[in-house]
Amino acid sequence: MLKSGNPLHRYLLPTAVALLPLVGALAQSKKETPPRPPLGLPPVIWPNDNPYSKAKVELGRLLYFDKRLSSDNTVACASCHAPDKGFTDQAPVSTGIGGQKGGRSAPTVVNRAYSLFQFWDGRAASLEEQAKGPIANPIEMTNEKDGAAAHAAVVGKLRGIPGYVRLSQEAFGTSELTMDHVAKAIATFERTVLSGNSPFDRYQNGNQRAMTPSQVSGMKVFFGKAACDACHLGFNFTDGSYVNIGIGMDRPEPDLGRHNVTRVVEDRGAFKTPTLREIEHTAPYMHDGSFKTLEEVVEHYDKGGIKNPHLDQRLKPLRLTAEEKQDIVAFLRALSGEGWKMTPPRAFP
Ligand code: HEC
Ligand code: HEC
Numbered sequence: 001m002l003k004s005g006n007p008l009h010r011y012l013l014p015t016a017v018a019l020l021p022l023v024g025a026l027a028q029s030k031k032e033t034p035p036r037p038p039l040g041l042p043p044v045i046w047p048n049d050n051p052y053s054k055a056k057v058e059l060g061r062l063l064y065f066d067k068r069l070s071s072d073n074t075v076a077c078a079s080c081h082a083p084d085k086g087f088t089d090q091a092p093v094s095t096g097i098g099g100q101k102g103g104r105s106a107p108t109v110v111n112r113a114y115s116l117f118q119f120w121d122g123r124a125a126s127l128e129e130q131a132k133g134p135i136a137n138p139i140e141m142t143n144e145k146d147g148a149a150a151h152a153a154v155v156g157k158l159r160g161i162p163g164y165v166r167l168s169q170e171a172f173g174t175s176e177l178t179m180d181h182v183a184k185a186i187a188t189f190e191r192t193v194l195s196g197n198s199p200f201d202r203y204q205n206g207n208q209r210a211m212t213p214s215q216v217s218g219m220k221v222f223f224g225k226a227a228c229d230a231c232h233l234g235f236n237f238t239d240g241s242y243v244n245i246g247i248g249m250d251r252p253e254p255d256l257g258r259h260n261v262t263r264v265v266e267d268r269g270a271f272k273t274p275t276l277r278e279i280e281h282t283a284p285y286m287h288d289g290s291f292k293t294l295e296e297v298v299e300h301y302d303k304g305g306i307k308n309p310h311l312d313q314r315l316k317p318l319r320l321t322a323e324e325k326q327d328i329v330a331f332l333r334a335l336s337g338e339g340w341k342m343t344p345p346r347a348f349p
Pocket of ligand 2: 226282285286301312315
């Protein structure tokens with residue numbers, strides 16, 4: 001028995017009590033193993049300050065589909081990045097709150113886990129940072145005057161929903177849901193939206209019959225004569241670079257893309273090289289949605305892009321035959337896989 005005069009009692013016990021929250025925090029941060037990505041994809045690199053957990057994915061999934069993240073409860077992330085549309089909205093430009101049109105096409109959320117920088121111009125440095133953007137964007141999800149007010153309004157709304165308070169407790173060990181928690185949960189969910197195990201991946205893995213003869217020919221043109229892999233390379237078909245291929249540069253006041261972020265002259269009209277996975281599900285194409293079909297995209301490259309002072313040197317007329325063009329398109333359709341298909345939640349907290 002410890003007596004009050006005992007030094008053990010005097011020091012150890014209070015110390016142990018003081019350490020209790022730390023023990024709790026350690027239990028919270030106990031690493032859970034994320035599901036293995038489908039064939040053809042490497043493991044996702046999870047940020048140290050936002051590791052994978054099942055509870056966070058579940059909270060993030062609900063928030064992602066929940067229209068209450070917008071001021072008037074009409075727009076969710078999924079309104080512009082819908083699973084049944086390859087996680088895009090299949091429109092040239094997006095429609096946000098009050099029917100307002102934005103200036104750019106919604107990119108797919110599929111395989112965003114593999115890129116640090118987000119948006120067509122790379123202006124967000126992480127998925128966490130990105131997720132805060134639309135909630136504060138007056139043409140996407142908010143009617144509030146500024147970003148801080150928009151975030152406060154959404155967080156206030158969520159804190160009033162007991163189901164979200166409980167899920168927040170499970171995911172983050174606190175019922176004090178904040179904007180950071182919202183962003184972390186949504187980003188965690190997004191990092192599980194993957195596309196692999198496509199016919200191309202199975203072919204690469206040794207299954208000679210996984211692609212049609214036309215797709216195999218198209219693959220050879222893609223990596224050979226057309227050199228599409230100068231930019232669309234690696235398992236996610238992008239080197240993460242920002243390149244001017246001329247899109248929109250024939251307009252009177254073109255979107256200058258990456259230039260708005262870097263202010264570097266050479267970046268005028270440069271946009272992110274996007275992944276080509278699930279490309280058959282995400283028409284129309286390019287940052288302004290200016291091409292309706294993959295055939296039009298291939299024609300664009302065959303012509304050598306759209307001439308402008310900052311056109312990337314690697315774009316040259318390709319002189320592809322009609323058959324080579326068809327084969328490239330067939331190959332692009334071999335990049336449709338699995339790991340991302342889902343139905344929206346049936347009920348919300
Ligand atoms: C009104 C339509 C709309 C809504 C709502 C919307 N987005 Fe987007 N999203 C876009 C558009 C358009 C872009 C591209 C903007 C740009 O690059 O400047 C984009 C870009 C992104 C990107 C970057 C993708 C890439 O390839 O770089 C991610 C990730 C994303 N959105 C996730 C979300 C999440 C999460 C939400 C909800 C919090 C959300 N979006 C809400 C339209 C929308
Ligand atoms: C010099 C780099 C480069 C080369 C080479 C290149 N691309 Fe691209 N690709 C890009 C960039 C950058 C974009 C986005 C441009 C924009 O929206 O302004 C893009 C967009 C696309 C898109 C539309 C993606 C979407 O989500 O809207 C497709 C499809 C595509 N490329 C296929 C190809 C094919 C096929 C080839 C070979 C014939 C090729 N690319 C060669 C850089 C390149």
